[in-house]
Amino acid sequence: MxxxxxxxxxxxxxxxxxxxxxxxxEIESIAYDETLRKSGHYCTSDALxxxxxxxxxxxxxxxxxxxxxxxxxxxxxxxxxxxxDAKDLDEALRIxxxxxxxxxxxxxxxxxxxxx
Amino acid sequence: xxxxxQVTKRHGEVEAIWRAESRRVLATxxxxxxxxxxxxxxxxxAFQAALAQWPQEGIPANPRAWLVSTGRFKxxxxxxRRARFTAWDxxxxxxxxxxxxxxxxxxxxxxxxxxxVFTCCHPALSxxxxxxxxxxxxxxxxxxxxxxxxxxxxxxxxxxxxxxxxKIRVARIPYEVPERDALAQRLDAVLRVIxxxxxxxxxxxxxxxxxxxDISAEAIRLGRLLIELLPDPEAQGLLAxxxxxxxxxxxxxxxxxxxxxxADQDRSLWNRAQIEEGVARVSExxxxxxxxxxxxxxxxxxxxxxxxxxxxxxxPQIVGLYDVLLRVDPSPVVALNRAVAIAxxxxxxxxxxxxxxALAGGELAQYHLxxxxxADLCRRLGRRGEAREAYERALGLAKQEQERRFLQAxxxxxxxxxxxxxD
Numbered sequence: 001m002x003x004x005x006x007x008x009x010x011x012x013x014x015x016x017x018x019x020x021x022x023x024x025x026e027i028e029s030i031a032y033d034e035t036l037r038k039s040g041h042y043c044t045s046d047a048l049x050x051x052x053x054x055x056x057x058x059x060x061x062x063x064x065x066x067x068x069x070x071x072x073x074x075x076x077x078x079x080x081x082x083x084x085d086a087k088d089l090d091e092a093l094r095i096x097x098x099x100x101x102x103x104x105x106x107x108x109x110x111x112x113x114x115x116x
Numbered sequence: 117x118x119x120x121x122q123v124t125k126r127h128g129e130v131e132a133i134w135r136a137e138s139r140r141v142l143a144t145x146x147x148x149x150x151x152x153x154x155x156x157x158x159x160x161x162a163f164q165a166a167l168a169q170w171p172q173e174g175i176p177a178n179p180r181a182w183l184v185s186t187g188r189f190k191x192x193x194x195x196x197r198r199a200r201f202t203a204w205d206x207x208x209x210x211x212x213x214x215x216x217x218x219x220x221x222x223x224x225x226x227x228x229x230x231x232x233v234f235t236c237c238h239p240a241l242s243x244x245x246x247x248x249x250x251x252x253x254x255x256x257x258x259x260x261x262x263x264x265x266x267x268x269x270x271x272x273x274x275x276x277x278x279x280x281x282x283k284i285r286v287a288r289i290p291y292e293v294p295e296r297d298a299l300a301q302r303l304d305a306v307l308r309v310i311x312x313x314x315x316x317x318x319x320x321x322x323x324x325x326x327x328x329x330d331i332s333a334e335a336i337r338l339g340r341l342l343i344e345l346l347p348d349p350e351a352q353g354l355l356a357x358x359x360x361x362x363x364x365x366x367x368x369x370x371x372x373x374x375x376x377x378x379a380d381q382d383r384s385l386w387n388r389a390q391i392e393e394g395v396a397r398v399s400e401x402x403x404x405x406x407x408x409x410x411x412x413x414x415x416x417x418x419x420x421x422x423x424x425x426x427x428x429x430x431x432p433q434i435v436g437l438y439d440v441l442l443r444v445d446p447s448p449v450v451a452l453n454r455a456v457a458i459a460x461x462x463x464x465x466x467x468x469x470x471x472x473x474a475l476a477g478g479e480l481a482q483y484h485l486x487x488x489x490x491a492d493l494c495r496r497l498g499r500r501g502e503a504r505e506a507y508e509r510a511l512g513l514a515k516q517e518q519e520r521r522f523l524q525a526x527x528x529x530x531x532x533x534x535x536x537x538x539d
Binding site: 088090093094110111113 | 238240286287288289290292294298
């Protein structure tokens with residue numbers, strides 16, 4: 001069963017951290033991906049550019065209109081994602097708890113429904 | 117219809133077996149079938165089959181095993197019948213995935229019920245959904261009964277249950293007892309649900325009194341089930357707490373339905389059997405040395421229960437227990453209760469200082485009982501103006517009708533006291 005883990009961080013808080021702390025988080029994240037690859041839980045992962053770089057398309061009055069910014073204006077924004085393979089939600093949550101980036105916010109774990 | 121008395125008698129027996137075994141059978145069917153809805157349907161089918169066969173053919177030697185294997189068979193049958201609409205290999209796969217029915221002495225069965233409790237109380241479900249699902253699946257209450265007890269419209273409650281079951285299926289919330297490292301945290305969620313169910317029955321604001329008492333009884337039954345399945349000191353403490361609180365149920369309201377305070381209750385109305393069991397269980401939990409907030413609250417309730425009259429209450433011991441509770445589970449409400457106990461041990465003036473310290477945090481500003489406690493102390497200290505002001509604030513915040521009447525009576529008393537004119 002695949003789970004999409006969306007890592008949310010408070011960008012303001014994160015950018016205020018010392019550069020070496022952020023670097024360490026990055027190195028730890030890559031190392032953790034490697035651990036998950038070895039245990040067979042890893043599918044894919046990546047970091048996202050700042051939510052300030054986001055453009056959202058909203059469907060209104062029968063057409064899409066683009067607006068500057070993330071889809072939801074909240075303190076914490078999606079900063080990265082990891083798609084994992086886990087046997088059930090508890091295993092997925094145990095894995096998600098250890099995402100280094102999630103220490104600056106949190107993780108949303110969502111089952112992936114395979115279509116077709 | 118057959119009027120054969122033997123058959124009629126067996127009908128009654130079938131229903132008695134059903135009442136005793138249906139929740140266990142459901143728990144096992146959920147494990148075998150991996151789906152709550154499918155399992156419930158299979159359970160109903162198995163019951164229908166039992167009603168049709170047992171009165172005529174006699175009751176099988178192991179009714180539970182019979183119900184499980186019949187339910188399993190009915191579910192497979194149902195999947196096959198629906199096969200007309202799905203691809204055959206998919207159906208075969210689905211049926212193959214269903215494990216064989218357990219033998220009569222299978223040890224996994226008690227575990228199935230524990231699995232069911234933990235699944236229904238999974239922290240990934242909303243607290244409301246956990247409560248509803250536990251009462252529905254573990255206790256076997258109908259959606260109508262739960263909706264009535266919690267004063268929720270039936271469609272809302274039904275939706276809550278449907279959504280919770282969908283999340284269990286779609287997100288794959290495991291049907292298992294969590295592993296040792298996660299157990300403590302998950303047990304907390306289970307205990308919280310049980311206590312929430314109990315409180316809904318014990319101190320609810322409205323609704324039918326009878327339904328509410330039933331809900332408390334269900335919580336106590338759940339607490340017993342949990343201990344039977346998983347002997348844990350804190351679960352023991354929670355059961356003790358519920359028993360001790362419930363032992364005072366009859367004495368808590370007067371003939372007119374008005375609230376009677378602990379100090380004014382007729383202690384001969386307290387349920388002695390429940391007190392004895394509660395005290396024994398709390399002592400056992402305390403002896404383990406591995407207890408938490410529920411056990412400490414139970415210990416406080418036990419001290420009250422053991423006092424032959426209010427004046428004989430061991431207040432120093434209660435203050436001591438509150439000191440420990442405040443360390444284990446600090447909260448403004450615990451600080452307030454401790455302050456009231458200090459008033460009883462050291463006098464009203466010392467109590468008022470402690471109440472004001474608890475109120476100073478600001479978190480109790482909207483809590484009517486904090487203002488009521490302050491009012492009582494001011495009244496006893498003769499500070500009538502302050503007492504009236506605090507009673508008015510409490511009244512403004514209180515929502516429960518019995519409590520409102522109690523506060524109004526206190527305000528009226530202040531106004532009619534002999535020296536009221538001098539105030």
